Amino acid sequence: MADIIDTAVGSGDFKTLVTAIKAADLVKTLKGKGPFTVFAPTDAAFAKLPKGTVDELLKDTPKLKKILTYHVVPGQVMAADVANLKVATTVEGSDVKIDASKGVKINDSTVTTADISADNGVIHVIDTVLMPA
Numbered sequence: 001m002a003d004i005i006d007t008a009v010g011s012g013d014f015k016t017l018v019t020a021i022k023a024a025d026l027v028k029t030l031k032g033k034g035p036f037t038v039f040a041p042t043d044a045a046f047a048k049l050p051k052g053t054v055d056e057l058l059k060d061t062p063k064l065k066k067i068l069t070y071h072v073v074p075g076q077v078m079a080a081d082v083a084n085l086k087v088a089t090t091v092e093g094s095d096v097k098i099d100a101s102k103g104v105k106i107n108d109s110t111v112t113t114a115d116i117s118a119d120n121g122v123i124h125v126i127d128t129v130l131m132p133a
Contacts, residue, residue, distance in 0.1 A: 004030045004038055007118040013125070016046040016054060023058045024065040034120030035076035037088075039096070039106050041129045049129060066092055070132040076122050079104065079114035094132050106130065 001007075005027055008014040017040055021027055030036065046054055057064045069092035077088065083100040090096055096106050104111040109128035116123040 001117065001119045003120045004034070004036060004118045004123060006031075007116060007123060008038075008040060011116075013042045013044075014040055016043045017041060020054070020058065020064055020068060024061055024068050026065065026068055030072075030120075032120065035074075036091075036121035037073040037075060037077040038121065038123045039071045039073075039109070039111070039126045039130060040123045041071070041109070041126050042112075045109070045126060045128050066132055067129070070094060070096070070130050071126075078122060079111075079124070082111075082114075082124075090132075092132055096130060 002010060005018070005021065008018055021030060030038070057067065070090045072091040073088045073096075074091060077085075082098055082104055085098045087095040087097055099105040104114065106124075106126060107130055109126040109130055111124045112127050113125035116125070
């Protein structure tokens, strides 16, 4: 198996996310021991942001790091575990809301693919970039 970063790179659907992780200097962290749960927005999710947003974020490392760490929860939270949760505290420090009543939603984002295992955690694919308050 591969770590979270190599798994994301290998899928081909997370080019923007991987670029952002590199720009925010989070590669070493997400290749670390973990375990981590990553709610990973696809390239299509980043494309939904207003035009120019990604480019602006890539130039604003503190803001980019805040947004990216809002997508990470410490520990390995599998889909079966998520169904029993209402909130999860992110590495960024804020909570994300979890609604498992019709599929699984994290805030306003839908989990499209769950439980992609990695050596140091798990990835859940989401269709919208999460923004901390």
